[in-house]
Amino acid sequence: MAWDPDTYLTFGAERTRPAAELLARVDLDKPARVADLGCGPGNSTALLAARWPGARVDGIDNSREMLAEAGKSGVRAGWIEADLGDWTADAPYDAIFTNAALQWVPDHARLVPRLFGFVAEGGVFAMQVPRNFDEPCHTLLREVAKGKPWEHKFDGVRDWWHVLAPEDYFGLLEPLTARIDIWETRYVQPLSGEDAVYRWMSGTGLRPFAAALDGAERAEFLEAYRSAMARAYPMRESGVTLYPFRRLFLVAKKQ
Ligand SMILES: C[S@@+](CC[C@H](N)C(=O)[O-])C[C@H]1O[C@@H](n2cnc3c(N)ncnc32)[C@H](O)[C@@H]1O
Numbered sequence: 001m002a003w004d005p006d007t008y009l010t011f012g013a014e015r016t017r018p019a020a021e022l023l024a025r026v027d028l029d030k031p032a033r034v035a036d037l038g039c040g041p042g043n044s045t046a047l048l049a050a051r052w053p054g055a056r057v058d059g060i061d062n063s064r065e066m067l068a069e070a071g072k073s074g075v076r077a078g079w080i081e082a083d084l085g086d087w088t089a090d091a092p093y094d095a096i097f098t099n100a101a102l103q104w105v106p107d108h109a110r111l112v113p114r115l116f117g118f119v120a121e122g123g124v125f126a127m128q129v130p131r132n133f134d135e136p137c138h139t140l141l142r143e144v145a146k147g148k149p150w151e152h153k154f155d156g157v158r159d160w161w162h163v164l165a166p167e168d169y170f171g172l173l174e175p176l177t178a179r180i181d182i183w184e185t186r187y188v189q190p191l192s193g194e195d196a197v198y199r200w201m202s203g204t205g206l207r208p209f210a211a212a213l214d215g216a217e218r219a220e221f222l223e224a225y226r227s228a229m230a231r232a233y234p235m236r237e238s239g240v241t242l243y244p245f246r247r248l249f250l251v252a253k254k255q
Contacts, residue, residue, distance in 0.1 A: 002063070002064075002065050003040075003063045003065050003066050003207070004065065004203065005040070005041040005065060005066055005068075005069035007199075007202055007203040009041055009043070009203075010199060010200075010203060011191065011199075011200055011203070012043055014187075014189050014191070014200075015043065015100060016043045016044065016047070016099075017187075018099060018100065018128045018185070018187075018247050018249070019043070019044040019047055019097075019099035019100075019128065020047055021185070021249070022097070022099060022126050022127075022128045022249050022251070023047050023048070023051060023097070023126070025126070025181060025249070025251050026095065026097070026124050026126050026251055027124075027253075028052075028094065028095055028123070028124050030052070030054060030055075031052055031055050031093075031094030031095045031123065032054075032055060032056065032094055033055065033056050033058075033091065033092070033093045033094050033095075033120075034048050034052055034055045034056070034057045034058070034093060034094060034095040034096075034097065035057075035058045035059075035060060035089070035093045035095070035096045035097065035118075036048055036057065036058070036059045036060065036077070036097050036098065036099075037060050037084055037087075037096065037097070037098035037101055037102070037115070038060070038061055038084060038098055038099070038100070038101020038102065038104070038105075039059030039060060039061050039066070039067075039070055039077075039079070039101075040061060040063075040066045040069075040070070040100075040101070041066055041069035041070050041073060042059055042069065042070030042071075042073040042075045042077065042079075043073075044097070044099040044100075045057060045059040045070065045073075045075050045077045046073065046075045048077075048095070048097055049075050049076045049077055052095075053076075055094070055095075056078070057075075057076065057077040057078070058077060058078045058079075058080055058093075059075075059077045059078070059079050059080065060080045060081075060082050060084070060087060061079075061080075061081065061082075061101075062081060062082060062083045062084070064081065067079045067081055084101070084102070084105045084111070084115075085105055085106065085107075085111070088118070089118035092118060092119060092120035092121075092123065093118055093119060093120060093123060094119075094120050094122070094123040094124070095119075095123055095124050095126065096115055096116075096118060096119055096123075096124070096125045096126070097126045097127075098115075098126070098127045098128070099127075099128045100128060100129065100130065101129075102127055102129050102162070102163075103129045103130055103161045103162060103163050104161070104162070105162060106162045107162065108162055108163070108164050108168075108169075108172075109164070109168075109172060112125075112127075112169060112172050112173065113172055113173065113176060116173060116176055116177075116252060116254070119254045120254065121254055121255075122253075122254060122255075123253070123254050124251060124252070124253050124254070125173075125250075125251070125252045125254070126249075126250070126251045126252075127249075127250050128247055128248065128249050128250075129163045129247070129248050130161075130163065130245065130246070130247055130248075131163055131184065131246045131247060131248045132244075132245050132246045132247075133161055133163065135244065135245075135246075136228075136229070136232035136233070137197055137200075137201050137205065137229065137232075137233075137243075138205060140225060140228045140229060140232060141154075141205070141206065141209050141225065142154060143228070144221065144224040144225050144228050145221065145224075148217075148220070148221075150213055150217045150221070153212045153213055153217075154209060154212055156212065157208040157209055157211075157212050161205075163248065166182045166183075166184065166248055166250075169182060169248075169250055170182055173250075173252045176252075176254075177252050177253060177254055177255055178255065179252065179253035179255060180250070180251075180252045181249075181250070181251040181252075182248070182249065182250045183248075183249050184246055184247065184248050184249070185246070185247055185249065186244060186245070186246045186247075187244070187245045187246075187247065188242055188243075188244050188245075189242065189243040189244070189245055190240045190241070190242055190243075191240065191241050191242075191243050192239060192240060192241075193239065194235065195226055195229070195230060196233070196235070196241040196243065197229050197232075197233040197241055197243045198225065198226045198229045198230070200243065201229070206225070209221070209225075210222060
């Protein structure tokens with residue numbers, strides 16, 4: 001299912017904050033070449049272009065819709081359409097940065113060391129991925145389908161996310177560098193308006209499930225998920241809904 005940049009950017013500030021906090025931990029002066037993997041509409045790429053005005057910055061993504069939006073953003077970068085599963089760098093990058101994207105790409109045991117291999121000597125690999133897949137926003141996607149005649153249509157979308165434990169990433173990179181910084185942050189995000197967490201998920205994790213259905217089945221699923229989410233994430237009297245969200249950060253420097 002195609003990405004919708006407008007829906008994604010409804011919560012642009014919350015989605016970009018982890019990119020800024022990841023970048024703040026990257027200790028790198030004047031890189032020549034910088035890549036933003038899974039650049040989306042260019043919100044994370046904008047931070048890289050601003051931090052390193054002298055660098056060539058490439059935003060790489062496999063969504064034409066997202067790249068079209070990035071192209072209109074005015075961010076100083078080149079935009080490249082490629083699938084990160086088989087993307088290869090044409091030359092080493094001083095910084096390979098990726099915010100909220102690699103969870104969509106399978107086989108991190110292969111992927112992460114492979115991407116680290118494209119980092120230049122003295123350069124940095126920096127990634128952030130969500131680690132909230134056991135929270136109601138994700139578990140309810142399947143729970144509301146239980147017993148429905150269309151439940152089996154979710155079989156193929158069950159494993160859309162591919163995130164490992166922090167210890168696993170450390171183990172993958174440990175043979176390649178001694179300079180690894182890994183941490184997790186649990187944000188408690190105040191979102192405004194009705195069905196806020198449902199609307200957040202509409203821009204990301206709900207998409208593959210909605211795409212597996214159509215017509216009345218999709219409408220039934222979306223309404224069941226929306227109302228279950230309203231119970232799991234109740235809106236406060238102020239109109240604010242708190243959305244806890246755990247994210248994993250990793251910065252590895254090539255020595
Ligand atoms: C949640 S958005 C992140 C956008 C931006 N980096 C940010 O910080 O908000 C995830 C992006 O990853 C891209 N993506 C997902 N799977 C991909 C793949 N296999 N190859 C390239 N890009 C992919 C999507 O198209 C989408 O633009």
